[in-house]
Amino acid sequence: MQALQSENVPLENVSIYVQRVDAPQALLTYQADLARNPASVMKLLTSYAALDLLGPSYRWKTQFYGLNQPQQGMLQGGLWIKGSGDPALNTAHLAEVASELKQKFDLNEICCEIFLDNSAYALQSFDAAAFDGKPNRAYNAPAEALMVNQQAIRLQLLPSNDKVTVVVYPYWQSLIKRIDIKPIGGDCGDWKNGLQIKRESHMLSVHGEYPVSCGDKYLDVNWQGTEYVAGLFYTAWEQAGGRWTQTDKTQTRRGNVPENGVLLTEHASPALAEMLREMNKTSNNVMARALYLSLSRANDPSQVASPTKSEQVLKTWLQGKGFNFSELVLENGAGLSRLERISAAHLGLLLNDAFHSPVMSELTASLPIYGVDGSLSKRKDGGLYGRAHLKTGSLENVRSIAGYVLDAKGRYWSLVFMVNGTKSEATKPAQDALLNWVYQQE
Numbered sequence: 001m002q003a004l005q006s007e008n009v010p011l012e013n014v015s016i017y018v019q020r021v022d023a024p025q026a027l028l029t030y031q032a033d034l035a036r037n038p039a040s041v042m043k044l045l046t047s048y049a050a051l052d053l054l055g056p057s058y059r060w061k062t063q064f065y066g067l068n069q070p071q072q073g074m075l076q077g078g079l080w081i082k083g084s085g086d087p088a089l090n091t092a093h094l095a096e097v098a099s100e101l102k103q104k105f106d107l108n109e110i111c112c113e114i115f116l117d118n119s120a121y122a123l124q125s126f127d128a129a130a131f132d133g134k135p136n137r138a139y140n141a142p143a144e145a146l147m148v149n150q151q152a153i154r155l156q157l158l159p160s161n162d163k164v165t166v167v168v169y170p171y172w173q174s175l176i177k178r179i180d181i182k183p184i185g186g187d188c189g190d191w192k193n194g195l196q197i198k199r200e201s202h203m204l205s206v207h208g209e210y211p212v213s214c215g216d217k218y219l220d221v222n223w224q225g226t227e228y229v230a231g232l233f234y235t236a237w238e239q240a241g242g243r244w245t246q247t248d249k250t251q252t253r254r255g256n257v258p259e260n261g262v263l264l265t266e267h268a269s270p271a272l273a274e275m276l277r278e279m280n281k282t283s284n285n286v287m288a289r290a291l292y293l294s295l296s297r298a299n300d301p302s303q304v305a306s307p308t309k310s311e312q313v314l315k316t317w318l319q320g321k322g323f324n325f326s327e328l329v330l331e332n333g334a335g336l337s338r339l340e341r342i343s344a345a346h347l348g349l350l351l352n353d354a355f356h357s358p359v360m361s362e363l364t365a366s367l368p369i370y371g372v373d374g375s376l377s378k379r380k381d382g383g384l385y386g387r388a389h390l391k392t393g394s395l396e397n398v399r400s401i402a403g404y405v406l407d408a409k410g411r412y413w414s415l416v417f418m419v420n421g422t423k424s425e426a427t428k429p430a431q432d433a434l435l436n437w438v439y440q441q442e
Contacts, residue, residue: 003430013421014430017348018438021355021404021412027441032345035327036418039393040283041402042335042342045350047276047366049314050291051359053298056273060086060294062146064097065261073108075264080257081233082117083146084297085305086269087290088278090149091170093267094233098240100265110237111245114230115255120145121293122306128222131336136197138220139336143289145305148229150286152220153204159183159212166206172228173235178205188214195219202227226252276366280391281374285334292333307332321353335393344416347402351414355404364389367403370435383408384435390415399424401431405438413438 004011015036019026026032050058061084067077083089101107126142128135138152149170156167164181181195188211195208199221230252234244269275272291279287295313296305303309311330318325329341354363368374370388371381390403400418407413417434419427 003433004427007423007426007429009419009423009427009430010421013419013424014427015344015416015418016434017344017414017416018434019348019352019414020441021352021414026345026348029345032348032416033343035329035341035343036400036420037338037340037395037398038335038342038347038402038418039395039398039400040285040288040335041347041391041393041400041416041418042330042333042337042340043280043283043288044347044354044363044391044402045314045342046288046292046295046333047280048350048354048357048359048363049295049317050272051276051362052357053295053313053317054272056271056359056362058272058294060084060088060269061266062086062089062093062269063257063266064101064264065257066264067258067260068262070105070107070264073106075105075107075110077111078113078115079110079233079264080115080117080255080261081146081229082119082257083144084120085143085145085290085294086267087143087147087150087284087287088269088275089147089267091232091236094148094236095239097265097267098233098236098242101237102240102242104265107242109243109245113248113253114233115253115257116146116226116229117256118145118254119256120297120305122304122309126224128224131338136199136221138222139285141222141224141286143286143293144224146229147286147290148232150284151223151228152286153223153228155206155219155221157181157210157214157217157219159210159214159216161212164210168204170232171235172231173238174202174227174231176203178203180207182209183212184209186211186213191217192219197221199223199225201225202231226254273362273366276362280366281368283375283392285332285336288334288336289332292330295333323349323353336395338395344418348414348416351402351404351416355412355414364404367391379432381432381436383439384432387439388435393418397421397424399427399431405435407439407441409441411441413441 016030017032018028065080154169158165198205293305296309331337367389368376371385393400402416
């Protein structure tokens with residue numbers, strides 16, 4: 001209370017829920033039944049549901065098909081790449097697949113083009129600018145059935161007094177780059193707003209000013225479109241020593257695998273439990289969107305995934321546990337939303353339930369550790385160091401933190417702290433005060 005009042009945070013904006021995991025009821029609740037925007041702590045709900053419904057060892061598969069087996073070093077009729085929503089598929093994996101195809105079939109040449117099969121997900125009408133008007137930011141990318149590098153390219157900016165060099169990752173052979181960035185003096189500040197980025201087909205344009213005082217920086221840019229995935233595989237195949245014939249590498253078509261398609265190889269993602277650590281510790285929104293959509297296929301891998309179907313699956317799962325979260329509003333399961341809602345009490349009950357479930361260790365291990373890593377790496381309260389596994393959430397006028405605290409006597413607590421409204425950004429001292437209060441419980 002003192003920490004909140006010292007920062008002039010309106011108390012009506014705050015919800016708190018604290019319960020020892022082995023206690024029958026909460027020790028502290030404050031406006032815990034009010035529906036709040038949780039920001040990224042909504043990923044706790046998505047993570048627990050995915051671990052329980054899909055299993056910690058669940059893997060996404062990306063499959064590569066032809067019309068027939070390669071003959072005499074050539075694959076005729078084209079190559080189909082079919083995705084299932086793997087959010088970890090990257091350039092290195094494509095290079096491995098290209099090398100495997102070449103060696104497995106003694107393959108030298110592919111004719112004629114690449115077809116991308118995104119049929120695992122329902123067609124989405126997605127506006128990357130809708131959330132905050134920043135469509136180029138990587139966190140605004142949609143999850144797609146077939147995506148590489150989470151549909152992002154990385155720009156490395158290397159300034160000197162007379163120019164700014166931009167290195168683009170990954171290497172994409174047919175990408176046309178038009179870079180014109182002027183080095184300037186002054187403080188680094190919000191350097192990203194000084195850049196104008198335009199993406200169109202195979203062309204990237206970056207213009208603007210960049211303060212030399214920023215030093216080397218990285219910027220991940222959302223790159224939606226089929227040409228990116230196909231362009232990277234064209235490049236991977238040629239780097240493996242293969243050739244393409246009779247193809248226009250600037251044109252790519254979507255197309256479902258034919259019924260008589262022959263599976264040539266497939267790539268499996270890391271296990272879900274492993275991928276959750278990256279998702280929750282770095283609060284990766286694209287991974288969370290993909291995981292949420294994958295819930296659609298929990299009971300039927302052939303199901304076409306959609307946000308509506310995933311919401312039905314998740315709410316049925318909650319009902320099966322005896323929970324009725326009537327205030328729950330879901331949009332993408334990532335918390336990057338102005339619409340999503342949950343109460344502190346229900347999130348606290350869910351954390352307690354998860355703690356006593358078979359997937360408790362996998363869920364807890366995925367969360368940032370206080371003072372150690374992820375979004376909690378800069379928290380430096382000595383007593384709490386290493387003793388709390390917590391997911392944080394941050395949007396404009398939203399701050400939240402939720403997870404588990406190990407107190408001084410070795411007992412675990414579920415904790416939820418959510419603030420919506422003005423002065424939300426000033427609640428970090430109150431978060432730490434609450435965590436310390438729990439840590440010092442008699």
